[in-house]
Amino acid sequence: MGISYKKLKEIQNRQITEMSRMTPEHVKLYDEISTIARHAPADERTQEEWILSAGKAIVQAQRDNISARELYGPDLEQDIHAQLGITNIAPEKTAAVEVGKSSPTRGNSSTASSKKNANAVEPQPTENPEPVKRTPKWYAMIAWAALSFVMLIQGCVGLFVGWTGGDTEPFQHISLFSLLVAAVGGIALVEMLRRLAERPDDEGADKNTVPKVNLKGIIIYIVIVVLVLFVGYPLRDKLPVFTLAPWVSAVIGVVGLATVRPLFGQKKTA
Structure with a gap:
């Protein structure tokens, strides 16, 4: 799904606004997840809208006195790819997930997965401005x-x-x-x-x-x-x-x- 230059600049300007509200530590994290998201195999519109939503989630966590790093799992890249809806995960990581399902620690893994999904940030659609009406x-x-x-x-x-x-x-x-x-x-x-x-x-x-x-x-x-x-x-x-x-x-x-x-x-x- 493509994105117009006007809409791209609008979303990126809103990203900068969210970043201006973050602490230096969270700005560093935001830069890291933004880089990962932009290098992910997803279309540009999905990437930018997700990054904007992630920035809003970080700012909200900051207001709640929560470390924004807790919004993501131990494997930051894999978590971001999952939130972007990318399913082509590496085979070795898929095998590890299968082993985890049959291990005695299945309950703990399910709990951690549920917590991570609860903190997942969904891309938010942006509104398109209406064209000028010829009255x-x-x-x-x-x-x-x-x-x-x-x-x-x-x-x-x-x-x-x-x-x-x-x-x-x-x-x-x-x-x-x-x-x-x-x-x-x-x-x-x-x-x-x-x-x-x-x-x-x-x-x-x-x-x-x-x-x-x-x-x-x-x-x-x-x-x-x-x-x-x-x-x-x-x-x-x-x-x-x-x-x-x-x-x-x-x-x-x-x-x-x-x-x-x-x-x-x-x-x-x-």
Whole structure:
């Protein structure tokens, strides 16, 4: 079972947190069992989750004033392999177990085995973060930001042209058609960039998996932009045209960008 790079770093950071709560003696033991677990013939996810669980068990034993070494049997490596679910134990060790079953000390061996199993640390599954949901509010935020950015650019360019003595007439008008194209085009651009940047890591897939591009989604958004352009272009002269001084456009753009977070950001809950 593979593990994504994001999930691997998350688990390892939690391991470091647990280690920071240990005494130097227990840190030394934790390093030893971590090394054994990572060299065990088990998949990486099982190894790292078990190491994290072992760290939590050591910290709990420390709080209970118990030596963490008592959580494991005399053969540390064999005990860790057993807790990881590795059954291919060496033949000589298997033979020793069989002899122990037929010896008079069977009762003592069973008691020790039961105690060791009781202290066994089971890997704990970790939760995968949910992907960002694309809600109408999210799309409205993109359109708002795109319109604000367009207004800011038009206003700043108009101010620069006026400052250099040029004609600012072209920068004092903006049509409703241009605003529609800016809004829809902004949504399409952001969606295409998001889909191109999506990696298997975001869904908890194997970090070695080759990223897949969602061509269907990209094509859909391109088609939407093309439809807006071809359907709206003949109507560009019939749609309203707004007259705004360059400085007014610049102010609208600044205010629009500044209010993106207050209007569309997630509110903190107590």
